[in-house]
Amino acid sequence: MYSEQALRLHIAKWVVPVGYPPIEYGGLVTFGGRIIDVAPASSIRSRYLGETIDHGEAIITPVLVNAHSHLELAPLRDLVPSSGSFVGWVRRLITARERVDHQETLAAIETAVAELMEDGTGVLADTGNTGIVLDLAGADDIYWPFSGVFFHEVIAPRDDDFRGLKRLLGTPTIERNEPHNNFNLALSAHAPYSVTPDALRFIKAWNYYNRLPFSIHVAESTEEIDFLHSGSGPIRDLIEERGHWPPDYEIPGTTPIRYLNKLGLLDSQTICVHCVHLDDADLEVLVKSNASVCLCPKSNMHIGVGFPKAFDLKRLGVNMAIGTDSYASNDRLSIFEEMAVLAAADPRLSTKAIFEAATLGGAKAIGLDAIYGTLERGKKAAFLVIRPGNLPSAEVMDFLVLETCKSQANRDMIVEEGDQ
Ligand SMILES: [Zn+2]
Structure with a gap:
């Protein structure tokens, strides 16, 4: 330096x-x-x-932009194999996570940070629901190499959880939104099926008025598509098992993208992470909304949910970013590897478009394109x-x-x- x-x-x-x-x-x-x-x-x-x-x-x-990672899941490298279904993988993730302690997590994050830097990531949008990454990014005695954003991820399948979220927003840590070495704090929602509509709108509004990007995993698996259409299937089973099923749940009866659009969540400050399962109407909604899409192709392949619609998104002019997701679904946090996988999967997608997604597209998605990209x-x-x-x-x-x-x-x- x-x-x-x-x-x-x-x-x-x-x-x-x-x-x-x-x-x-x-x-x-x-x-x-x-x-x-x-x-x-x-x-x-x-x-x-x-x-x-x-x-x-x-x-x-x-420098490259990794627009979606979960550093706090770093200790799960090689511990969450694919199970052939999305919900099967989520179950394995939940079990593996319960066995990890704080010291292991710190050591694994250190390795992950070194790997990200080695592979060219200078700007990072990281997601987590513990404070560990934010503590590291803000510590005076630790060198934090990234600019970007930390998304405090909310999982709130019932209104009770939503009230907890409101209390959290009242605490100074979140409210002040202090940059940690240009590493801002924002809120993200886990997914359309794991956060109530009121909480989704609240989180988006909070980010919007703080001029921060909003991020959500969306259209990742067929189980998600089925659940939003019918309110049933393996996702419902999982939510019920964990005791989170709200008795007054209103089944959206539409696709995840159209559901988020109906709630008013899609705009140029929203990052739709994954977008593997999109129909033509969803693509049209994404184009009109100016939302960004973050592709995580290696994670999608590991979990076995399909491959993101990168060519269609590019053809229609949707802003694309690239993320690695975490070691729970990837063997390396390398945007270079994600680019190579995207290029190999679809020769119609130009390498120029792919490199643009890894730089300018990512910077735009997280609102830092005046400085990076x-x-x-x-x-x-x-x-x-x-x-x-x-x-x-x-x-x-x-x-x-x-x-x-x-x-x-x-x-x-x-x-x-x-x-x-
Ligand atoms: Zn993720």
Whole structure:
């Protein structure tokens, strides 16, 4: 990390600004923790006098955005195998979670944070229903490497739980919404089937008036689709078993996306996580609402719920982000791996679109696109220097998405600090 104030010229074989075509032999100029120019290296060298750092045979890109993770589930790596059904996996998750203690969780989060950084994540939207990640992010004596947001996740299947939530919102921790190293605190709802309609509206409104993004797992499994249509099936069984079934539950009788839309929850500050099961009308609703979709393809494959509708979403212009979900459904928290899986699954989806989702799309989804997501004037000097060995002479986007994750690329993350 560079800390003193100085004009710097970072030069490399490739600069990938995102939003603009890659620049062969490009460079970026930084000062005071911000980018002040991005252009061909020759032009930069002739116009600026400063410390020149020539990264040589490397690719400079924005830091990646992981728009959906659950760091507090880090100790569950390899402990929650697929069971062939979504609810079966949830049951295994609940059991595995009960066996984990605080110290194990702290150690596992430390490993997960190192892995996220190694794989290029600089901006993170993490979700959890304990305070452990927020405590770490806000601790004075711990270096927290991410900007982004922590979503305190609410599970409130009955109104009783909702009253508990209101009490929680009255406590200073949540109310103050203090940024922890640019790591904001927001609320998220677990899913359309596990939070009452009143609580869903309340959470969304609270985030909206605090100018924060809102996140919810939605349209993840066929069990969810069936439950919202009929009020029955394995999800109802699970809720009843856990003693949460509300006697006055009104069956939505529609799809998860249309249900959220009816409740007024979908807008440009909402992140719909998963979106595996969408029909044409759902896609239309998403387009009209300007909501973002966060794709977690490796998690979906692990649980066995299907694959997200990435090509349709992109074709229709829906803003896409990418997340890893947690070790309970993924063997690595790597946005590079998620990109490679998306590219391999559907050749119609361009690698440019995929890389955009991993950077600008994610930054937009969590409301930080004025600071992150691209390399351009005014944005934070936070970027990756990737040295994979053999560099392409063309098609750098394909190379970034398809090859760099296979090649054990050497990646450095550079975050320059400044006054702002
Ligand atoms: Zn999740």
